Amino acid sequence: MNASTPDDDEPTSFVGKTKALVKKHKGKIVAAGTVAVAVVGVLARLHDEMEAAEERDAVGVEDFSEVPLVEVPKRSASGLHPVKGSLVDLGGRQASARAQENYRHDFGSDLPPGKTYRPPHSRGSVKV
Missing domain, CATH: 1.20.5 (Single alpha-helices involved in coiled-coils or other helix-helix interfaces)
Structure with a gap:
């Protein structure tokens, strides 16, 4: 059926x-x-x-x-440019002796506790 x-x-x-x-x-x-x-x-x-x-x-x-x-203003994608020095929080850790020495050299005082110092430097590459 x-x-x-x-x-x-x-x-x-x-x-x-x-x-x-x-x-x-x-x-x-x-x-x-x-x-x-x-x-x-x-x-x-x-x-x-x-x-x-x-x-x-x-x-x-x-x-x-x-x-x-x-x-x-446009950012330069390449080329050597200066970067300012800065303090960086270490989250409770202690800065290296080199960072303390660089900070003392640039500012004449001790580095704040829990911070490290990135000295001024150049970033990028030299255009040839």
Whole structure:
């Protein structure tokens, strides 16, 4: 016997097949419908926010040539450059004798406890 025919061998109607299918998969259909409604809601909200942003932009500056540009200094990716000396926290440890000596030489006093001293130095490479 075929799954599409009842006991009396008459073909099942399309409506009957659909009702059986819906009954069998009702939970999945409800879940998919819920997800679809949620997605449509999110998309509608995003659309409203985009329209509001476009309206705000339309009221703002129309010609960006009127907006002053801010000059941002560029860092040199290479090249020898000086680095200032600095104190570094050692987290309770003690500085080396060399760091204490360098600090005393540069500042004429003892290094603060729990700190080390990085003397001034150059960083980078010489451009050839």
